[in-house]
Amino acid sequence: MKLPAFDYACPATLAEALALLASRDDAKALAGGQSLVPMMAFRIASPSLLVDLRRLSDLRKIAIDTSGVRLGAMVRWRDIEDDARLNGAHPLLKAAVSHVAHYQIRNRGTVGGSIAHADPAAEMPGIAVTCDADIAVTGTRGARVICADDFFIAPLMTALAADEIITEIRLPAWPPRRRWGFREFSRRRGDFALAAAAVFFDVDDAGKAYNAHIGAIGVGDRPARLPAAEAEVNGQVVDIAISERAGRAASASVDPQSDIHASGAYRKSLIGTMVERALQSAAGMSAL
């Protein structure tokens, strides 16, 4: 359908953008438009003012230093794919982003838009939660930092206030020897996940895993870590048996809804398989 009518502004500074957003109750930021424009075409959203963030070039930077990786909100999927530094600085992010949407959408869609949109089946919110990322936001009342776990509330619902803009996603530093894996199942590459698992752990001198982080995408109201599955991994040498136990714990921890794409029971089973395979890949056991 054609879009509902709205006003449009394209401010040159963050301060102007914030003032515009605060000027109306139903104003909305516009980043890549790859979620917002379809929502408007379906009349799920009909903001009266769109504030285009495209001229805010400060939000397009990818910064990497000893504190970790900082992604400006307007960094596109394409920019992450093209940045070779991230192969070492955050291989899990890179792997997850390779599953996001299709070629043309990756040239437009941004990390900030994905975080703000908060689709429970989207990869970036899942990576933010799994990796204990911080989301930096700013509004006319000042700036604040929200940890990813507190940020996501429900499908398309977050802790972001209507007059706030996400400026940066901060991923903690990635030690060089960390083990990681990402597995996603979707009907077609680039489609939203029916279920996906993002995992990492560190390994001590005895080869035992510690600091396990296992995140589930697409099987709940919001992405979430699965402490029961993590408990199966911590203190263990990760092998086939451990990965299977963690997979069963993962399935037992979730209660996904059925929708036209897959039944809840199928998704529940699938997340177990994804966690199992992601752990095996992290432990260097499978090419799958």
Added chain:
Amino acid sequence: MPLSFEVNGKQVTVEVEPRMTLVDCLRHKLRLTGTHVGCEHGVCGACTILLDGEAVRACLILAVQAEGCKIVTIEGLSNDEALTPLQASFRRHHAVQCGFCTPGMITTAHALLSEEPDCDADRVREVLSGNICRCTGYISIVEAVLDARSAYRPPESQP
């Protein structure tokens, strides 16, 4: 709102409402009807154009967002004299049936081959995964794109 951008090498200025998508602006205001509209919500790829050299979906971009940009549509990827190597390859491989998806396929393939003239079949399939074709079954399209690769390589690297 007044809006200026470059389309297929020509500078244009048009008057649009903010709600007008770029694809409607191209088709209805500029009569460039080679770009097709299938779904109007980003899932079919028929509306793919090149914006500053990158393949994008023109149904998910507001015309006003293209202010100052360089746009190339399917009309800009052809000429009156002869088929381009990519078009000729689509014909050779019978990669066109009804033709509805073809503008999106050609613009997407052009963007891919311009950047990655050595891409393999998996990469072509991955990139075209966002373009729906209801006729061909895709195999002929993938073959046509692979066969056109040589035309995008610098002359010295050609056998």
